Amino acid sequence: MRLANSAHTDQPWLIHGIAPDFRLEDVWALPTPGGPDGFATLVAVLENSDFEKDASLPARALWWLRWKLGALLGLDRHADGLDARVQSLRDRLPADLRAAADAHTKEDRSPFTFLYQVGDEGAAEIANRTMHGVLHLSWVPDGEGGWRGQMAVLVKPNGRFGTLYMAAIKPFRYLIVYPALLRSWERRWSAASPQP
Template identity: 55%
Template structure:
């Protein structure tokens, strides 16, 4: 379920200190009902490597969970591959256009206490570099010639005595080209990518619980 932006901006997340020049693009409630302290399990359901022992592990003896985009519907896998092909054609993902090149990593903005915490797990085939992992939030970043983006996952009270995951996407477009790119992909994100991703997270969460 899509949430108001305030569901992210009104929380005391550490990511706010690092992203004053970013825009909160989307906030989603994730289909991951649970109890306190289950952020590592959420990262595993999201497809993280090593978040709970190994990527895609449903727990000891559990079946492998699906990763994104491999576990997504055909249309999403097609759009995913088309995006990377277009990136090669137009040079969006060329070396030098991303982190450490055109864009400085948000790690350069870390206060001293964040430098001392673990970065957290990698996200499989998703092009994000982990930034930090705390008890109730994890953040990662990506950048190319169109945009600098942040993926933020958190573990929040659900208002009914339990907890659930929450996902926020923050972006800093690279000028007019980046703004045009974000506008062009927006319909595809809402029609195909987000529903597939949330469905995959939900299936992995239930599979982990069963295991």
């Protein structure tokens, strides 16, 4: 379920100080009910998820099309990525978190690069020709006595082209990608985590 931006901005997350120049694009409640100590389980479940395998045919087709168009248009070249076109946010981290980020092994299946994980929050980043983005995960009270995951997406579009690109893909993200992603995570969570 999509949430108001305040569900993210009103929390004292570390990411606010690390990426104050990024725009908050989306905030989502994750279908991952649990207890107060569930964040590590959430991260493990999401790291082991496989969106391309779990998603519906339309979502997989859209995902495939995005990567094919990206290759054709040169959207995902190394020269447009982290530490090339844009500096990684690792350089903004406190020294202990920077060392952890530098030591973290990148998952080959994910286009994201680990940034940090501390307490009840963590973040990963991605950059290409269109934008520099952050996927922020957190563990929050659900307002009904339980806890759940929350996802925020922060972006810094790359100029006019990046702004137009983000606007063009927004309907597809809302109608196809995010619903499929949340259903996939819900299934993985139900299989891996005991209910509260």
